[in-house]
Amino acid sequence: MKRYTVKELAKLAQVSIRTLHHYDGIGLLKPAFRSEKKYRLYGKNELLRLQQILFYKELGLSLKAISEVLDDKNFNHIAALENQRSSLLSEQKRITILLKTIDKTILKLKGKKMITDKELYAGFSKEEVSSMRTKSKKKFGEAEVQRSEKYLKSLSKEAFKQLQNEQSEIFKNLLALSKEDVASEVVQLEISKHYTNTRKFWGTNGTADTQKSDYKGLGKLYTAEESYCQIDGKHYAGLAKFISAAIQHFAKTQL
Amino acid sequence: MKRYTVKELAKLAQVSIRTLHHYDGIGLLKPAFRSEKKYRLYGKNELLRLQQILFYKELGLSLKAISEVLDDKNFNHIAALENQRSSLLSEQKRITILLKTIDKTILKLKGKKMITDKELYAGFSKEEVSSMRTKSKKKFGEAEVQRSEKYLKSLSKEAFKQLQNEQSEIFKNLLALSKEDVASEVVQLEISKHYTNTRKFWGTNGTADTQKSDYKGLGKLYTAEESYCQIDGKHYAGLAKFISAAIQHFAKTQL
DNA sequence: TCTTGACTCTTACCTTAGGTCATAGCATAT
DNA sequence: ATATGCTATGACCTAAGGTAAGAGTCAAGA
Numbered sequence: 001m002k003r004y005t006v007k008e009l010a011k012l013a014q015v016s017i018r019t020l021h022h023y024d025g026i027g028l029l030k031p032a033f034r035s036e037k038k039y040r041l042y043g044k045n046e047l048l049r050l051q052q053i054l055f056y057k058e059l060g061l062s063l064k065a066i067s068e069v070l071d072d073k074n075f076n077h078i079a080a081l082e083n084q085r086s087s088l089l090s091e092q093k094r095i096t097i098l099l100k101t102i103d104k105t106i107l108k109l110k111g112k113k114m115i116t117d118k119e120l121y122a123g124f125s126k127e128e129v130s131s132m133r134t135k136s137k138k139k140f141g142e143a144e145v146q147r148s149e150k151y152l153k154s155l156s157k158e159a160f161k162q163l164q165n166e167q168s169e170i171f172k173n174l175l176a177l178s179k180e181d182v183a184s185e186v187v188q189l190e191i192s193k194h195y196t197n198t199r200k201f202w203g204t205n206g207t208a209d210t211q212k213s214d215y216k217g218l219g220k221l222y223t224a225e226e227s228y229c230q231i232d233g234k235h236y237a238g239l240a241k242f243i244s245a246a247i248q249h250f251a252k253t254q255l
Numbered sequence: 256m257k258r259y260t261v262k263e264l265a266k267l268a269q270v271s272i273r274t275l276h277h278y279d280g281i282g283l284l285k286p287a288f289r290s291e292k293k294y295r296l297y298g299k300n301e302l303l304r305l306q307q308i309l310f311y312k313e314l315g316l317s318l319k320a321i322s323e324v325l326d327d328k329n330f331n332h333i334a335a336l337e338n339q340r341s342s343l344l345s346e347q348k349r350i351t352i353l354l355k356t357i358d359k360t361i362l363k364l365k366g367k368k369m370i371t372d373k374e375l376y377a378g379f380s381k382e383e384v385s386s387m388r389t390k391s392k393k394k395f396g397e398a399e400v401q402r403s404e405k406y407l408k409s410l411s412k413e414a415f416k417q418l419q420n421e422q423s424e425i426f427k428n429l430l431a432l433s434k435e436d437v438a439s440e441v442v443q444l445e446i447s448k449h450y451t452n453t454r455k456f457w458g459t460n461g462t463a464d465t466q467k468s469d470y471k472g473l474g475k476l477y478t479a480e481e482s483y484c485q486i487d488g489k490h491y492a493g494l495a496k497f498i499s500a501a502i503q504h505f506a507k508t509q510l
Numbered sequence: 511t512c513t514t515g516a517c518t519c520t521t522a523c524c525t526t527a528g529g530t531c532a533t534a535g536c537a538t539a540t
Numbered sequence: 541a542t543a544t545g546c547t548a549t550g551a552c553c554t555a556a557g558g559t560a561a562g563a564g565t566c567a568a569g570a
Contacts, residue, residue, distance in 0.1 A: 007546070021548085022528055037536060039547060059353055063527070078361055085357050088350050095347045098314055102340050106333055262517070272518090277557055292565060294518060318556070 003032070004042040013050050028067050029053060059084050170194045171231045174243055182246040183253075191243075191250040212255035219247030258287070259297040268305050283322050284308060314339050425449045426486045429498055437501040438508075446498075446505040467510040474502030 006017045023029035024040065029050055031040035042050075049070065056066045061084055173190050180187050195215060222240040230236075265272045278284035279295065284305055286295035297305075304325065311321045316339055428445050435442050450470060477495040485491075 005546080006548095016528075017547090018528060018530085026527095037547080038549095039536085057527095059357055081357055081361050085354065085361070088354050088357065092347060092350045092354070095343050095350070099340065099343050099347070102314055102336055102343070106336050106340070260517080271557075273557060273559085276520090281556095292518080293520090294565085312556095 001043060004047065006040050006042075009042045009047065009050065012047060013054060015050075015054070023050075023053070023063075026063060026067075028063055060088065166197050167194070168231060170197065171239075171243075174246070175231065175236055175239055178239060178242045182242065183249050187246050188250055188253075191246045192254070194243075194247075195250065195254075210255040212251050215255065216248060216251045219244040219251070222247075256298060259302065261295050261297075264297045264302065264305065267302060268309060270305075270309070278305075278308070278318075281318060281322075283318055315343065421452050422449070423486060425452065426494075426498075429501070430486065430491055430494055433494060433497045437497065438504050442501050443505055443508075446501045447509070449498075449502075450505065450509075465510040467506050470510065471503060471506045474499040474506070477502075 004012065006020050010017045010020055020029070020040070024031065029046060032043040032046055033041055035041055052070060053063075053066055056069060057063070059081075061069070170190055170193050174187070174194075177184075177187050177190065198215070198218065199211065222244045231239075259267065261272045261275050265275055275284070275295070279286065284301060287298040287301055288296055290296055307325060308318075308321055311324060312318070314336075316324070425445055425448050429442065429449075432439075432442050432445065453470070453473065454466065477499045486494075
């Protein structure tokens with residue numbers, strides 16, 4: 001007769017060893033017997049029972065309920081299943097209602113505040129954001145990118161404009177500080193604001209990755225395409241280079 | 256400005272006081288201030304916030320997630336809602352699959368073992384069982400009755416036949432004992448078996464109610480309609496009266 | 511004024527289904 | 541004999557409160 005150790009049984013049934021310990025503890029699945037050294041040893045019957053347990057668990061029954069179903073030979077499994085079926089049905093109904101509610105709420109919140117794509121990319125070029133997203137996809141996967149995309153698009157006009165204004169404000173401050181050392185505290189403070197603000201545009205603020213190279217890349221982009229750091233549509237000589245240098249320093253020392 | 260104590264707020268928002276304590280503890284909903292004696296006092300803003308909390312909770316967000324949504328003014332509620340929406344969608348999909356699985360399993364288990372109505376009422380008259388159910392409904396409510404109905408119908412042919420056989424066996428034993436005193440131990444032991452078995456037919460075995468009057472009613476029915484206690488289709492003079500008397504005694508002394 | 515009942519406070523243990531250590535005993539191959 | 545791997549038990553942790561104990565507080569009636 002084949003005997004399984006905890007590890008073997010766990011692997012066979014795709015559960016953790018802790019789970020087997022737990023089931024033993026609550027008396028849901030006891031080993032066929034213990035070795036001399038108290039090792040748990042399971043047989044075919046236990047494997048079978050474990051599979052039944054997992055089946056009922058998948059259907060959402062609690063371990064206690066499963067105990068009752070499996071141990072009461074007299075009682076019929078069908079009753080338990082029918083019971084669970086009706087629970088699942090009401091849960092399904094509940095979720096349907098919740099989905100309707102959530103959709104209505106979203107519509108209401110979006111209302112006329114939904115910003116257009118044009119407005120979305122007014123602060124950053126479409127290509128720039130698009131490229132950032134492509135890179136992000138490789139790092140974080142499709143789902144995460146879609147999440148942030150949704151976030152950006154769902155920003156209200158007001159919030160988006162505020163972001164733009166903040167960015168513009170930072171540029172102005174930096175312009176005023178453009179005779180300072182790029183490594184000076186005052187300049188680096190502004191850059192730190194710029195970094196945070198930029199990540200809000202990217203929809204990646206709050207994520208673990210500091211995006212060091214992305215941010216450095218943005219700095220270089222400023223020198224290559226000075227139009228990106230205009231202030232109120234006006235160009236200021238040397239500003240792009242100054243900001244870019246400050247960004248490189250920030251990335252090197254902070255990220 | 257209106258101030259609410261824990262009890263008032265709890266009642267207003269239909270939550271427990273413990274919940275308010277908890278929300279305070281985790282910083283989700285702090286009282287506007289504390290009285291001199293440390294009593295929590297809430298204002299309108301807190302009521303409003305609590306309502307928002309409950310809304311999101313209803314949608315299935317964790318308290319932690321709710322904290323984040325409500326506290327990050329910068330962050331948009333829509334993102335959180337969209338997120339939750341997709342969670343709910345997959346949950347709905349999962350449940351649909353589970354329901355299919357459960358239905359298939361039920362069908363398989365029932366297979367050809369499902370007993371027909373004809374078989375179900377073969378041992379007891381349809382009217383009798385039906386009347387018992389109607390009475391039970393008043394006592395226990397619809398849900399409980401449906402549960403037991405399911406149980407009865409889900410009995411396998413084998414289990415059902417076994418019940419019938421046991422009932423028949425009891426009648427035979429009682430026939431053999433029909434010269435004994437109805438109050439004698441031997442007779443009362445058989446009646447006790449009959450009682451348990453009958454409650455299995457009724458699907459009420461295991462419930463708290465002893466169904467004293469129902470059971471006594473059944474005894475009287477036996478004398479009124481002797482066909483109910485035939486053995487293998489044969490009628491035995493006086494048997495119904497004997498059993499009925501024994502049942503009355505059992506009900507009086509045991510139930 | 512004292513007492514009683516209703517209310518409040520904090521502290522703490524309990525619930526599910528295990529996850530995640532820590533510590534120690536056992537097994538096996540080198 | 542030792543290194544590696546497996547096992548055991550015990551303990552603490554999670555989410556969202558329920559339940560209860562013990563003590564302080566408040567308002568009303570005697």
